[in-house]
Amino acid sequence: MSDVKKVVLAYSGGLDTSVILKWLQETYGCEVVTFTADLGQGEELEPARRKAEMLGIKPENIYVDDLREEFVRDFVFPMFRANAVYEGEYLLGTSIARPLIAKRQIEIARETGADAVCHGATGKGNDQVRFELGYYALEPGIKVIAPWREWDLNSRTKLLDFAEKHQIPIAKDNRGEAPFSVDANLLHISAEGKVLEDPWETAPEYVHTRTTAPEDAPDQPTRVTIDFERGDPVAIDGQKLSPADLLAKLNQLAGDNGIGRLDIVENRFVGMKSRGVYETPGGTILLAAHRAMESITLDREAAHLKDELMPRYAKLIYNGFWWAPEREMLQALIDKSQEHVTGQVRLKLYKGNVIVEGRRSPESLYSQEHVTFEEDTVYDQRDAEGFIKLNALRLRLSGRQK
């Protein structure tokens, strides 16, 4: 066990991270700094502060931050500029929150002179990787503690025993085992494990908490207009909103209309497949709207280059490489493409469907005079012959080869 003086713990206030808190004090004999962030997960933060105090953390060692605006502005929106989707479907809701938590933990470690950081992710998942790659990239010499890989509290019973022994309060609903595991922030909520482990079984309706079932959504569609500026959404139905408020508003609209559910088997970075049920209501609208906005403002080859690089970009975020040079290089490419992605998209929301009805832009590349079936002067149809002939030349030579 290496020597640790002070550790910054990503602390939710829940049972698990409270046990970790005590375990750190006991195992490492070190000072613990707690860091609790509001990323829009929908929980009060003050109880976490009080619980940290109750567990003996000094007030100056308790950090509680509202990071919602930074989260959406500097992480969610840049990612959506790329239309990032992992394995064709997953909108990366959990993945994109981790780099921000890691960054803030390292900042606090610097502020408090801590020599270690600690997270509560297990040894089987992706989150441990995302946290730790962030820590190491931002502070190469930092000491990382991952209790779930180190301790022997590897069953529910042992964990509860430890909690009782150390007088950590146990909420009633923490007594039994949760039927699945959850992660939440302003972009999404995820469920995995236990009742979801058999991928042939239908996910029970009760795992969904942010979206109405399509069957129960209103029978009348909702229409909404989103304004974009340089690739980012800035207004809904004409009303300018801050990034976090805008995403919250989209979550409301989408959730009400049964939009944003996903049930997939995905490939983890650590090697196995896992089944997850995700709800990303606002993000689902945003992806469709952003694509529609790009469809009239982005050059063809710019769009195709983005499409070809997107899976790689999404994989970097999924695997935890947000702070890696190659992600920053791809971001530079993506951001360069968004200079003219400005305008409006009109959408219809109805029982799980996001339907694009219209798009317009002061910087549109769509040229009605070029597509019209009417006679025209801007496009000479005879040009197509030369275009085809030269594109065909190599095929004709190859055809002779066969």
Added chain:
Amino acid sequence: MSDVKKVVLAYSGGLDTSVILKWLQETYGCEVVTFTADLGQGEELEPARRKAEMLGIKPENIYVDDLREEFVRDFVFPMFRANAVYEGEYLLGTSIARPLIAKRQIEIARETGADAVCHGATGKGNDQVRFELGYYALEPGIKVIAPWREWDLNSRTKLLDFAEKHQIPIAKDNRGEAPFSVDANLLHISAEGKVLEDPWETAPEYVHTRTTAPEDAPDQPTRVTIDFERGDPVAIDGQKLSPADLLAKLNQLAGDNGIGRLDIVENRFVGMKSRGVYETPGGTILLAAHRAMESITLDREAAHLKDELMPRYAKLIYNGFWWAPEREMLQALIDKSQEHVTGQVRLKLYKGNVIVEGRRSPESLYSQEHVTFEEDTVYDQRDAEGFIKLNALRLRLSGRQK
């Protein structure tokens, strides 16, 4: 005007290709062979035969072929193995039919000793490119005639005048101009032009002909199971079906449930953007089901390699390069990946939504013992530490550089 002796015309039996037929005879003074194919567009073929006869084509020069099974088996299914989607959304319904038509026209040219082929696509669209790249790749020395780029019948009035002058029958509904232009086959139906030209305007409901509006679809969901073998669907609800029958059945199920509509602005190969409204009911189900089947049977990196190459593969098909060496190379890669994509997918269809509820396979790579939260022996959580440490090493060195 170069010398042409015999030309194979892609002939629908409609007004436009009938005018082309006459124009070819008159302009080139050549023998005309008509080729009419059933690709599942939903029209009788015999009227086309009778019309060709009426326009003076010799019986031995009239070809009418049912290509539905070949179309689905050798073109649609191979494309779906790749999960091909153009520009994030378009399922390539028109694009994938062109290479087969080109191939059959060249075969007929060889059988009949024709030295030219002719199509009825305009000079502004993608289809002229798709047809002609196919012709040239398969028969490098063929002569290609594209009347819309050559003649002066470039208005509705001139076309009708020509038809009347040559006693070509004009159906009542051909008198006025169609409010939009249509292409159809067993995979999809498309609409573009005229009433759809302003991309800010909502597409009218009447352009949709294969799908019920989500609002009008049944209030009760439909459930369906699809069986796959080596990447291709082979049965629905346990019933083995031929490729064309299977796709027709999926079209029925999807159309009834409001599934498969799309309204996009896309980038044409010839350089401009155009707005299209597509219905691909069965294909929309198939894409979701195939992805779900792959999710448990395909290795992670195999899947990611496919995802990264998919936009390029889709672009090749969109641009008309089906018969190009690079498409064949990509197909070899894709087909190699499908050896174990075998099993079953359960889906729920409901008012425009295709919801995956379950997937299973005798060749599944999903390992419940690896993901379970229970204690286990197959996976040592401590391995994750080394995995992270070595993945982080380069980031730590880069971190020091900054």
Added chain:
Amino acid sequence: MSDVKKVVLAYSGGLDTSVILKWLQETYGCEVVTFTADLGQGEELEPARRKAEMLGIKPENIYVDDLREEFVRDFVFPMFRANAVYEGEYLLGTSIARPLIAKRQIEIARETGADAVCHGATGKGNDQVRFELGYYALEPGIKVIAPWREWDLNSRTKLLDFAEKHQIPIAKDNRGEAPFSVDANLLHISAEGKVLEDPWETAPEYVHTRTTAPEDAPDQPTRVTIDFERGDPVAIDGQKLSPADLLAKLNQLAGDNGIGRLDIVENRFVGMKSRGVYETPGGTILLAAHRAMESITLDREAAHLKDELMPRYAKLIYNGFWWAPEREMLQALIDKSQEHVTGQVRLKLYKGNVIVEGRRSPESLYSQEHVTFEEDTVYDQRDAEGFIKLNALRLRLSGRQK
């Protein structure tokens, strides 16, 4: 023939562009502005000015510019940051000069109020595409004149007749046909056509003009040190040099040592294969040196991402898409990667060989303590086990599938 008032001609002062000059006046009845650029091709520019005057061009319509520094700084160096090589071998010497010429022609068109531009490239090559894509991208409404595709002077005899008829002086060595065609600038000189047309025949020694044959180069090696700052070379043997002077110096060193010859068959954008003999002496050193500099300063995945995108970037330049959005996006990605590519490279030059002997950097990522065979503390070999185990996990699951 469309109406043209004033045209900016890329004018070399040679016979061909002098004929074009007269042909423009005669055919279009328009005012001609000549533009002659020094890109380091090694010819005096004043004779071109005098010849233009002699052919009746008004002094204010004669532009003669020394663009060598701009050429190397804004075109050659950015391209070398990408280690751009077309088809594995060609250093793009001709391709990279065209965008600058196009840009300057458009600027002059704006300054002089010209409505058209004209170049002397033939209809079979890549250069016509490179010029014209540049013109259209920078000035969408410009009129482009490409005499070789338009006129009937399509034989040497007709050209000479036209010249004589219009009293254009014909140099003695222009009477006969050149045994091959040449393009030159500060980066390279190319030869193609005629004596080089059979790709099985050895290129004659006399086509080479910038490099000593390796056999005739000095028996003693030359050693040289190059300093880089943020991806660009800035000094040779400790002496700071401007971009153009630095490249000229490298040309001298490489040419003397028989470095930089290439004989290839390449694929043109217009569809056919062609054989070229290139000399890129300084560029060949620069590529090797830049790669060596990156080898210790660039992160692994940053380098690999660059390597994977390089062929696409090189193809864009080869095909003439310098001014396209996708080239600019890739450049943003590449430039982002060069922030720490600073340091020194030591090279040995010997009879055609560029041999890297050493590289060092204040921002080096090379860590001797990590690679040493000695016992160490910074790297725990046991981490490798976990790293391998988790990388192998998916392979083991796949292995069971087989």
Added chain:
Amino acid sequence: MSDVKKVVLAYSGGLDTSVILKWLQETYGCEVVTFTADLGQGEELEPARRKAEMLGIKPENIYVDDLREEFVRDFVFPMFRANAVYEGEYLLGTSIARPLIAKRQIEIARETGADAVCHGATGKGNDQVRFELGYYALEPGIKVIAPWREWDLNSRTKLLDFAEKHQIPIAKDNRGEAPFSVDANLLHISAEGKVLEDPWETAPEYVHTRTTAPEDAPDQPTRVTIDFERGDPVAIDGQKLSPADLLAKLNQLAGDNGIGRLDIVENRFVGMKSRGVYETPGGTILLAAHRAMESITLDREAAHLKDELMPRYAKLIYNGFWWAPEREMLQALIDKSQEHVTGQVRLKLYKGNVIVEGRRSPESLYSQEHVTFEEDTVYDQRDAEGFIKLNALRLRLSGRQK
């Protein structure tokens, strides 16, 4: 220490693997099977057999195999079909031998009923990964022993002490430490470590053993012709040779002429940079010749697709993923492209230079009639106008946007 009954050891007969042999017996108390392969490393195998006997291995447990032909035919040649080069320069000489060794070890494990395999690679390098990924992919349940990561013989002194204590003979030149570490097979020989650790220092001449220094190579060039069939070399100067004989012959020719040296800093899969000095004489010729063969027989877009995927393919081999599904998929794509890569290449070898002088093929795509400057009928220069105009259309629209 897990239970092991019988282990297959990759055994060179040298000091290190002899120590491992004894250590295995002592530590695991298990039966040891030795496997010694001739991959063309240039050492006698019989001494290894005798040494194994001397160390108490039963005759039926000693495997000595000549794998040279299989190595070149099934591993080297398929890799060269891809023109595989890691990080722009390294020809993967060490990497490509590992998958074959792993495969044969697993085969022997099955034949002998062994439950474990063992290799002598250290915990800092790539080879441990390459061996073990191979083992796990081919036999998911195999037990892997990596002594260098497990034991405490982590210094030269301890190793020698162990050897003496167990009566393992120590050759005189094993007493002192080698000035660098070596790996060799028929494709290449590598040197790294110790005297090479400072990347600013010139590599000493004495690390090179397979190639004459360019300075000492003959003053007269050597000319050679290589025949290819479907992407693989089959004859030299008209003489048909088996794969291993052909590569050996090329090694001779290249080594004599100072060809195939490389001094680089590369990025290891385990995270750090390392400096290596490589000699790949025959491979260097082969790469140049294969590219030249492809230059006239491979379609442009086929070649470009290969070029774009090559870095990824090379990385897979470097990182040890030969037996992974994604490598097999890429191989399918590459092999598909080689169907017409048949013909002859003429080369000049001179003091480190491989100079392509000519290439010809019965399946050539090079069309002299298309490139000639003479008037022609196969190519209409006016087609270029339409080709350029439609390629420019999107750029003109984008130009207006700016």
